[in-house]
Amino acid sequence: MTVRVRFAPSPTGMFHVGGARSALQNWIFAQQNGGVFVLRIEDTDAARNRPEWTEGILSALDWIGIERGSYEGPYFQSTYAGEHTAAATRLYGEGRAYYCGCTRDEVIARTGNTHTGYDGFCRDRALGPGEGRALRFRTPDEGETVVVDMVRGEPTFENKLLEDFVIARSDGSAVFLLANVVDDMTMGITHVIRAEEHLPNTPKQQLLWEALGVKPPVWGHVPVIVNEKRQKLSKRRDKVALESYRDEGYLAAAMRNYLMLLGWAPSGDREIVPWSVVEEEFKLPEVSHSPAFFDVKKLRAFNGDYIRALDSEEFAAVCAPWLGGTDTIPAPPWEPAAFDSGVFAAVAPLAQTRIAVLSEIVDYVDFLFL
Ligand code: GLU
DSSP states (O other), rough: OEEEEEEEEOSSSSSSHHHHHHHHHHHHHHHTTTTTEEEEEOOOOOGGGGHHEEEEEHHHHHHHHOOOTTTTTEEGGGGHHHHHHHHHHHHHHHEEEEEEEOOOOHHHHSSOOSSSSSOOOTSOOOOOOOOOOOEEOOSSSSSSSEEBBBTOOOOEEEEGGGGEEEEEESOBBBOOHHHHHHHHTTTTOOOOEGGGGGGGGGHHHHHHHHTTTTTOOEEEEEOOOOTTTTTTTTTTTTOOOOHHHOOOOOOOHHHHHHHHHOOOSSSSOOOSSHHHHHHOOOOGGSSSOOOOHHHHHHHHHHHHHHHHOHHHHHHHHHHHHHHHOOOOOOOOOOOOOOOOHHHHHHHHHHHHHOOOSSSSHHHHHHHOOO
């Protein structure tokens, strides 16, 4: 069996550091097992279908070391709508799914509770498709679903506690739970490594794999990343975009090493190690079960150490974008003609011992050229 893993981001306009970590973990797992890394863009939400967002994902992956041409894809979820519908139709045809015309308010009125899931009202009403009718998967009333998970062991879910969940909307389009499974099947995915926030979806998805007659993948749910207040890292509250770290002057090598240290450490008393050591030693079962703290101060210090480890030519090369400006990095405050590379070379060794992120080079040398 060839190991096939995938990274399946939904385009959001920026590349979340948690996504970068998942991508790296999948990438390493594929490397270690002689497997294939597949990139799938989950673009079924029409509002999320912007080509520049996909381009942003590809270039962020490139930056972090997962380069175009070295993986399979990108595939686009939206092009598999036919497969999604066929799976929904098949489940309905085989009696594994049924149409339901209940609104959320009706369910709440019946159950008296906004937290319980669907109450099964339409289970045996034999409704056909129609306006306002969603398709629900009939979960088993008995037994349990055991998820084989490389990080969590064997989380076990009682089937009777799993609601009959929606798999397709009234317009026939599949929801995430089904589309994601069908795509993984279509792409021959053997191991699904992703963030723990998807663990509650997993028993439902595993039931879909089984109902569609395909052996489920092995799962690996990695604990989420949190901020200093132990809140899940969020794009509204925290700096989460990989691009903003890149444009501030974090080195890709420092960033990817740091991301891999979230909830894991290499052998010995080491944190900064060559990437080849991470690739060799990283093991999903060793990843901590607790949320990982994304410590920006530590990342900064880490980056400073990486900067100091560069030789003088490498240091000049990584500073260049800040000394001239690029599409995403603002031009420095001096006139381009005022910049003198000989003068820069003379102060660079000292600057290299002082800065923690590359953007700081501008403040460090500007008095020389203003
Ligand atoms: N598009 C989903 C996400 O970004 C994919 C989840 C998964 O990896 O299965 O959360």
